[in-house]
Amino acid sequence: METIEKLTHYPMVIGDQLVSSGNEDLVDPATGEVFATVALGTTEEVDRAVTIAREAQVAWGKLSYGERSLALLKFADALEAKSEELARLESQNTGKPLKLSLGGDIPFAIDNLRYFASAVRRQEGTAAGEYLGGYTSMVRREPIGVVGAITPWNYPFMMAIWKLGPALAAGNAVVIKPAPNTPLTTIELAKVALESGLPAGLINVVTGGAEVGEAICTHPGIRMVSFTGSTRTGKRIAELASPLVKRVTLELGGKAPFIVFADADIEAAARGAVPAAYMNTGQDCTAATRIYVQNEVFEQFLDRFVELTKKVRVGNPFDDATDIGPLVSETQRLKVKGCVDEARQQGIRVATGGEVPDGPGFFYTPTILVDAPQSANCVQEEIFGPVIVVNRFSDEAEALQLANDIPYGLAGSVWTLNVQRALRMSAAMECGTVWVNDHLPIASEMPHGGFKQSGIGKDMSHYALEEYTIVKHVIMDISGDQKKAWHSVVLDD
Ligand code: NAD
Numbered sequence: 001m002e003t004i005e006k007l008t009h010y011p012m013v014i015g016d017q018l019v020s021s022g023n024e025d026l027v028d029p030a031t032g033e034v035f036a037t038v039a040l041g042t043t044e045e046v047d048r049a050v051t052i053a054r055e056a057q058v059a060w061g062k063l064s065y066g067e068r069s070l071a072l073l074k075f076a077d078a079l080e081a082k083s084e085e086l087a088r089l090e091s092q093n094t095g096k097p098l099k100l101s102l103g104g105d106i107p108f109a110i111d112n113l114r115y116f117a118s119a120v121r122r123q124e125g126t127a128a129g130e131y132l133g134g135y136t137s138m139v140r141r142e143p144i145g146v147v148g149a150i151t152p153w154n155y156p157f158m159m160a161i162w163k164l165g166p167a168l169a170a171g172n173a174v175v176i177k178p179a180p181n182t183p184l185t186t187i188e189l190a191k192v193a194l195e196s197g198l199p200a201g202l203i204n205v206v207t208g209g210a211e212v213g214e215a216i217c218t219h220p221g222i223r224m225v226s227f228t229g230s231t232r233t234g235k236r237i238a239e240l241a242s243p244l245v246k247r248v249t250l251e252l253g254g255k256a257p258f259i260v261f262a263d264a265d266i267e268a269a270a271r272g273a274v275p276a277a278y279m280n281t282g283q284d285c286t287a288a289t290r291i292y293v294q295n296e297v298f299e300q301f302l303d304r305f306v307e308l309t310k311k312v313r314v315g316n317p318f319d320d321a322t323d324i325g326p327l328v329s330e331t332q333r334l335k336v337k338g339c340v341d342e343a344r345q346q347g348i349r350v351a352t353g354g355e356v357p358d359g360p361g362f363f364y365t366p367t368i369l370v371d372a373p374q375s376a377n378c379v380q381e382e383i384f385g386p387v388i389v390v391n392r393f394s395d396e397a398e399a400l401q402l403a404n405d406i407p408y409g410l411a412g413s414v415w416t417l418n419v420q421r422a423l424r425m426s427a428a429m430e431c432g433t434v435w436v437n438d439h440l441p442i443a444s445e446m447p448h449g450g451f452k453q454s455g456i457g458k459d460m461s462h463y464a465l466e467e468y469t470i471v472k473h474v475i476m477d478i479s480g481d482q483k484k485a486w487h488s489v490v491l492d493d
Pocket of ligand 1: 150151152153154155159177178179180208209210211212213214217228229230231232233234236237250251252253254284285382384410449450454455459
């Protein structure tokens with residue numbers, strides 16, 4: 001008799017309850033097979049989660065910074081103890097190589113959480129003085145209340161922590177909605193939080209898609225929406241949040257330039273371009289997507305970059321010999337393939353790649369497009385796959401003009417050994433992060449967030465902690481005078 005293997009079902013986490021209502025299949029991007037099922041939330045679950053979050057937040061917000069810090073450090077330790085399990089789950093759910101989730105995403109996110117647990121102890125108001133004669137003023141940073149968090153599918157665990165870390169450290173509670181196709185590590189981290197002793201109701205996970213997201217944006221009990229995802233959805237979120245004047249932070253799309261001057265170390269630039277373009281199968285908001293190379297070194301750079309690109313091993317995420325895994329879904333692969341097909345039709349040269357390999361899973365080969373017009377979709381729009389354009393420029397002014405000539409402004413890099421040029425370019429590039437002679441490294445202590453249509457607000461660093469607080473001015477009479485001179489404007493006795 002044939003045995004039917006029962007798929008693991010992942011429930012939502014609301015308060016300390018695991019809620020199993022609804023049922024959605026989850027597909028393994030490396031095989032195209034359903035491997036688990038997940039609960040599907042509705043506006044009712046959002047409502048319940050907000051009520052529970054609010055109750056939990058009142059007590060949590062009153063704890064001292066040190067008490068909150070300790071609880072978050074214990075949470076971080078508990079996550080670390082489960083790193084391997086979390087990394088495996090993340091790789092199965094997203095298709096990213098285990099060497100990236102276990103060696104990168106999970107430990108980095110835990111470091112981020114520890115940073116916020118520590119940074120909150122350093123939080124202080126900026127004023128304590130007599131700015132007005134007879135009064136002492138102070139500035140307090142208050143928690144916002146219940147924060148709604150909505151995350152994308154490319155770095156599910158890390159994006160969840162980037163929101164939970166500062167929100168919880170600042171004294172808020174969170175209702176979080178992961179992307180519908182990659183909810184598993186967010187659900188698991190909420191369970192680990194409960195096991196670690198973090199009070200129930202501080203992290204509530206409601207699964208689902210746009211309907212649940214919109215319920216979060218419009219719920220009157222949610223005072224702030226922290227969103228990471230596409231620019232298109234970000235605009236919708238800002239629209240939904242505005243009638244209640246909710247705070248929003250929007251971490252949106254990117255189309256990072258990678259500018260190589262003739263005076264750069266060309267071998268270093270060609271090597272650096274490989275992870276910059278293909279890490280996480282190019283599904284990275286800061287991925288290098290437009291390489292601009294100065295005419296004199298164009299062929300030298302391109303030849304070496306093509307040679308190195310051909311060495312990138314596409315395969316099973318759990319194989320040590322894999323450098324990049326599949327795209328996250330068939331929909332995403334069709335989008336990527338569509339962009340490359342369109343470029344071909346426009347006569348843009350494909351130097352390598354542009355193929356859908358035989359076999360199961362949503363794989364796509366690393367692809368280099370060459371000499372695309374600046375106005376082409378492949379130069380202007382996010383592709384979010386292992387596809388990069390290599391174009392040329394003549395001088396610094398043209399490089400800068402091309403780099404800034406897009407609606408996005410998340411990140412970019414400049415490759416040069418000339419210090420003055422590096423400083424000039426990094427000041428003039430319109431983006432939230434500029435790398436000099438590298439592309440991608442980030443640190444918990446440093447901010448991440450966009451210019452222009454790449455968003456509003458910052459993740460990581462003390463700037464993120466500030467996003468999740470409200471500044472309050474408290475002003476106290478220190479004179480004890482019953483009759484104050486200024487009262488005479490309406491009480492002139
Ligand atoms: P997406 O905008 O399609 O979805 C993001 C989240 O929004 C998902 O949870 C989705 O269910 C939810 N959502 C969709 N419609 C909604 C609506 N109407 N109301 C409320 N929520 C809604 O983005 P994606 O395809 O999941 O992720 C890829 C995008 O994320 C890329 O554009 C990438 O650049 C961006 N991203 C940005 C950063 C950053 O830090 N700036 C980081 C990672 C990813």
